[in-house]
């Protein structure tokens with residue numbers, strides 16, 4: 001059992017999907033949780049669970065500095081914010097690449113930089129970054145920009161872990177396969193035939209179904225509390241990468 005009592009955890013993109021489920025799971029494990037998102041309305045129901053909420057656009061460097069100045073030291077950071085661009089290299093503009101890089105990579109770097117000084121000072125801290133199976137792990141069709149940026153998350157995670165392991169920092173990333181979230185529903189609907197696209201996504205799952213946000217949240221909690229795991233990219237994908 002992972003007990004996070006006495007720890008403070010900050011989660012980005014906690015308004016829905018995996019971020020929301022993780023904020024709830026971290027709170028259930030005993031942590032004081034600060035849930036952040038750009039969408040204030042999506043955050044507000046979390047307060048019923050004793051979770052503190054803050055509007056934070058991770059693309060805004062000044063907003064990150066301001067947020068961390070107000071929040072102070074955190075023991076756990078879950079960097080969940082990310083965007084999925086659909087398409088091959090031929091369908092990806094420089095703007096698509098810049099936007100995905102800004103959100104999926106640069107914002108994550110800034111969040112890590114913002115929490116690290118206090119973690120190093122304390123000699124203890126856990127960072128969990130959201131990558132994907134579509135990364136350095138696996139080439140997934142129509143995920144060119146996405147896979148490029150999520151591979152960068154794997155690289156950043158390992159580099160940060162190597163630099164700060166002796167200072168008591170653990171940094172790992174999560175590589176989910178397909179997970180039931182509001183944005184997945186949007187992606188499936190955008191293909192036209194929702195049911196057919198959904199069936200095709202289920203068919204590529206050896207385990208026979210799409211994962212839940214709560215299943216991913218369990219791994220976030222594990223990595224938030226893990227004391228002997230660092231620099232790892234952990235697949236959680238219903239057997240997609242067997």
Ligand code: NAD
Nearest residue numbers: 013015016017018038057058081082132176178179181183
């Ligand atoms: P989602 O896409 O359904 O929700 C994303 C949340 O991020 C929303 O609440 C939105 O308001 C917030 N957000 C968007 N831009 C933001 C910004 N600039 N600053 C702060 N918050 C912002 O959530 P999801 O599908 O659970 O995805 C979360 C993460 O998990 C992403 O990084 C995604 O790439 C990754 N992931 C998802 C899947 C999947 O199948 N759903 C699989 C692998 C990895």
